[in-house]
Amino acid sequence: MDRLLDYDFHPPDDLRVFMYGQQSVLRSDGTALVVEADYGGTVLRHYAFADRWFKINVTTDRAGNFVEEQADPNPIPFCFNCDIATPMVADRNAVFAVDLWVDVLVRADGLTYYVGDEDEFADAMANGWLSEREADAARAGLSELIDIIERKQLIAFLSELQPFRSTEAPPANAMRRVPVSRFPLVHPYSRPSW
Numbered sequence: 001m002d003r004l005l006d007y008d009f010h011p012p013d014d015l016r017v018f019m020y021g022q023q024s025v026l027r028s029d030g031t032a033l034v035v036e037a038d039y040g041g042t043v044l045r046h047y048a049f050a051d052r053w054f055k056i057n058v059t060t061d062r063a064g065n066f067v068e069e070q071a072d073p074n075p076i077p078f079c080f081n082c083d084i085a086t087p088m089v090a091d092r093n094a095v096f097a098v099d100l101w102v103d104v105l106v107r108a109d110g111l112t113y114y115v116g117d118e119d120e121f122a123d124a125m126a127n128g129w130l131s132e133r134e135a136d137a138a139r140a141g142l143s144e145l146i147d148i149i150e151r152k153q154l155i156a157f158l159s160e161l162q163p164f165r166s167t168e169a170p171p172a173n174a175m176r177r178v179p180v181s182r183f184p185l186v187h188p189y190s191r192p193s194w
Helices: 118-127 132-150 154-161
Strands: 003-010 014-021 025-028 032-039 042-049 054-060 080-085 089-091 094-106 113-116 176-178
Touching: 003 032, 054 132, 080 132, 094 118, 094 132, 113 132, 118 132, 132 154
Parallel strands: 003 094
Antiparallel strands: 003 014, 014 176, 025 032, 032 042, 042 054, 054 080, 080 094, 089 094, 094 113
């Protein structure tokens, strides 16, 4: 595979695509995807799963040390930005997932966390942008993620998939937005998670 395309759908109509070359792909085995890229000296490592209802982004320096960021108006500095999302669906050199609004921000200690955007999740439910099945699974995914965090296992969980260490992550490619109409894998009623 020369490149991998990661399609990240934010309903109702924002489909973002991230492109990764071979050097960025650390793991892609059907159960988990781990990719990384350098964003101006900060490395962003992205974890997506075929059987879990969340994705996790981790920021490190090039030596593999955790780096916290404070993006206003977030209530806490964070190193782990966890998105409640549908499990990834692989299709040749691409993966697709749907962001389900709820975010969990976690400090570099892997234990201190904040759950946000639950109001946006409720609005999405009211607007019919996700199914009851997706809503139930999102709540279960949030519970599973919080359990991992509260048992002090977040860092170990991620390290087991791909250890944190020094990296030669290539520069990030620019994120693009593409028309949702071209990708039925993310459409309501036809996406696998619906």
